[in-house]
Amino acid sequence: xxxxxxxxxxxxxxxxxxxxxxxxxxxxxxxxxxxxxxxxxxxxxxxxxxxxxxxxxxxxxxxxxxxxxxxxxxxxxxxxxxxxxxxxxxxxxxxxxxxxxxxxxxxxxxxxxxxxxxxxxxxxxxxxxxxxxxxxxxxxxxxxxxxxxxxxxxxxxxxxxxxxxxxxxxxxxxxxxxxxxxxxxxxxxxxxxxxxxxxxxxxxxxxxxxxxxxxxxxxxxxxxxxxxxxxxxxxxxxxxxxxxxxxxxxxxxxxxxxxxxxxxxxxxxxxxxxxxxxxxxxxxxxxxxxxxxxxxxxxxxxxxx
Numbered sequence: 001x002x003x004x005x006x007x008x009x010x011x012x013x014x015x016x017x018x019x020x021x022x023x024x025x026x027x028x029x030x031x032x033x034x035x036x037x038x039x040x041x042x043x044x045x046x047x048x049x050x051x052x053x054x055x056x057x058x059x060x061x062x063x064x065x066x067x068x069x070x071x072x073x074x075x076x077x078x079x080x081x082x083x084x085x086x087x088x089x090x091x092x093x094x095x096x097x098x099x100x101x102x103x104x105x106x107x108x109x110x111x112x113x114x115x116x117x118x119x120x121x122x123x124x125x126x127x128x129x130x131x132x133x134x135x136x137x138x139x140x141x142x143x144x145x146x147x148x149x150x151x152x153x154x155x156x157x158x159x160x161x162x163x164x165x166x167x168x169x170x171x172x173x174x175x176x177x178x179x180x181x182x183x184x185x186x187x188x189x190x191x192x193x194x195x196x197x198x199x200x201x202x203x204x205x206x207x208x209x210x211x212x213x214x215x216x217x218x219x220x221x222x223x224x225x226x227x228x229x230x231x232x233x234x235x236x237x238x239x240x241x242x243x244x245x246x247x248x249x250x251x252x253x254x255x256x257x258x259x260x261x262x263x264x265x266x267x268x269x270x271x272x273x274x275x276x277x278x279x280x281x282x283x284x285x286x287x288x289x290x291x292x293x294x295x296x297x298x299x300x301x302x303x304x305x
């Protein structure tokens with residue numbers, strides 16, 4: 001619920017913040033499960049299983065509410081591109097978590113708000129302020145601190161995580177283009193259908209037998225991801241994006257917690273400093289005028305990775 005000037009009432013804002021935090025913590029659990037299975041199942045099968053579990057939750061709800069629109073949404077060509085981009089983000093994220101601690105991979109992929117900010121003047125005709133560009137520069141410093149690149153050797157995990165951020169940034173931009181064309185639930189469900197259809201032939205080609213535990217975890221992982229995005233969608237229905245922006249980094253906290261719980265990984269102090277710089281710069285970018293309304297408000301319909 002909002003007040004007359006468009007600001008969320010205190011009770012409504014608390015509810016929105018709680019939903020967003022819950023959604024991001026849940027999304028980070030999906031990432032932890034993905035890393036858990038990355039040593040057992042090939043990338044194509046794991047990605048296909050993730051989207052199958054995602055659709056098992058979302059498709060019945062979306063079909064019941066919107067019918068055939070789920071498979072033929074408005075602006076379906078742009079929606080198709082969104083799906084290809086989120087599939088790219090998913091595949092590169094799988095590679096990243098195979099090679100990096102979960103929290104480090106998530107921290108690096110958070111380069112995406114800065115890429116959105118940098119590309120938005122060219123692709124969307126929306127320009128940021130001086131604070132936006134200061135935030136972009138600071139965010140890049142934070143990413144470099146987390147990565148600590150060895151200039152003498154390529155860090156494949158870090159490159160994959162950067163690829164995830166790049167794919168997701170373009171996904172956000174295309175989400176902005178189609179955001180007002182139809183319900184977020186329709187967009188997310190169509191996106192998952194396309195992503196599953198694209199990856200399924202590769203999963204069949206590289207098929208490997210699964211035991212009951214592996215199959216259950218794959219489907220559960222996708223279901224968890226779908227629930228996370230339903231929570232995020234409902235959070236942004238209750239409060240404005242700039243107000244919720246400081247809470248959007250709960251996923252970093254969740255990745256750290258799940259990474260320690262599942263794998264015993266704990267970021268060192270330098271990595272923590274880099275994460276804090278990324279969080280601070282991201283908030284600076286998200287609060288700097290129209291850019292906050294660009295990527296954060298539209299985060300609700302953009303999930304599915």
